[in-house]
Amino acid sequence: MQQVGWNREQMAKRCAQDIEDGSYVNLGIGIPEKVAQYVPDGREVIYHTENGLLGMGTAPSEDELDPDLINAGKKPVTAIPGASYFHHGDSFAMIRGNHIDVCVLGAMQVSAKGDLANWSTGAADAIPAVGGAMDLVAGVKTIYIITQHTTKNGEAKILPECTFPLTGQGVVSRIYSDLAVIDVTAQGLVLTELAPEVSFEYVQARTGVELINALG
Numbered sequence: 001m002q003q004v005g006w007n008r009e010q011m012a013k014r015c016a017q018d019i020e021d022g023s024y025v026n027l028g029i030g031i032p033e034k035v036a037q038y039v040p041d042g043r044e045v046i047y048h049t050e051n052g053l054l055g056m057g058t059a060p061s062e063d064e065l066d067p068d069l070i071n072a073g074k075k076p077v078t079a080i081p082g083a084s085y086f087h088h089g090d091s092f093a094m095i096r097g098n099h100i101d102v103c104v105l106g107a108m109q110v111s112a113k114g115d116l117a118n119w120s121t122g123a124a125d126a127i128p129a130v131g132g133a134m135d136l137v138a139g140v141k142t143i144y145i146i147t148q149h150t151t152k153n154g155e156a157k158i159l160p161e162c163t164f165p166l167t168g169q170g171v172v173s174r175i176y177s178d179l180a181v182i183d184v185t186a187q188g189l190v191l192t193e194l195a196p197e198v199s200f201e202y203v204q205a206r207t208g209v210e211l212i213n214a215l216g
Helices: 008-016 031-038 088-096 133-139 200-205
Strands: 024-027 046-049 053-056 079-085 102-105 109-111 142-147 172-177 180-185 188-194
Touching: 008 031, 008 142, 008 172, 024 031, 031 102, 031 142, 046 088, 088 133, 102 133, 188 200
Parallel strands: 024 046, 024 102, 102 142, 142 172
Antiparallel strands: 046 053, 053 079, 172 180, 180 188
16 A cells, blocks of 8 residues: 555654754654654754663664663663763653653644644543553643544544643644644644645544644
8 A cells, every 4th residue: 555644753753853953852752752863964852761761862773772771662772972871860850840841742632722642532441551651741841643534434533622631731832643734723624734745635534623724
């Protein structure tokens, strides 16, 4: 099947372009982890992981691999020169104290108002997996979401209201999907960029709310 829109690497790279020089950034598990690989030339971004590292680098080569050096998703990482290690509690104090500028998370659902659901479907047999997400959306200044535009069954993930348990209300600033970049504004969801060869009508048909087309 021919790919439509951006792949996972391209989604992460596109998000990385919008992270300002000098930002302190936390990356969620999954596609958001890939953002660390794509810091634009000339920018310094300091990556934080809630298990106790400030100054996370890119994924290690075989020679660099240290089994004791992992991120919150238990994936091997590297540390940049000047990185620091600290207690889990201190890490969450950074988050809760509004010291992290940007957090990039995945999503199960996002509402038209920027509500986020990303930890449980609410089903009786669902395994709770909230991690630090609730602290992050409450304590970080800007929340970016990277997600596939629809579920594997083709159902919209961007909806009038989330039907899954919420991680946070009105917390999302921008959505990077495989089809488009969408800003959450007081006026509604504004589509600001389309993936190559994708039309506004194609995105709208796969979105549960009316989008504002900023591309004219």
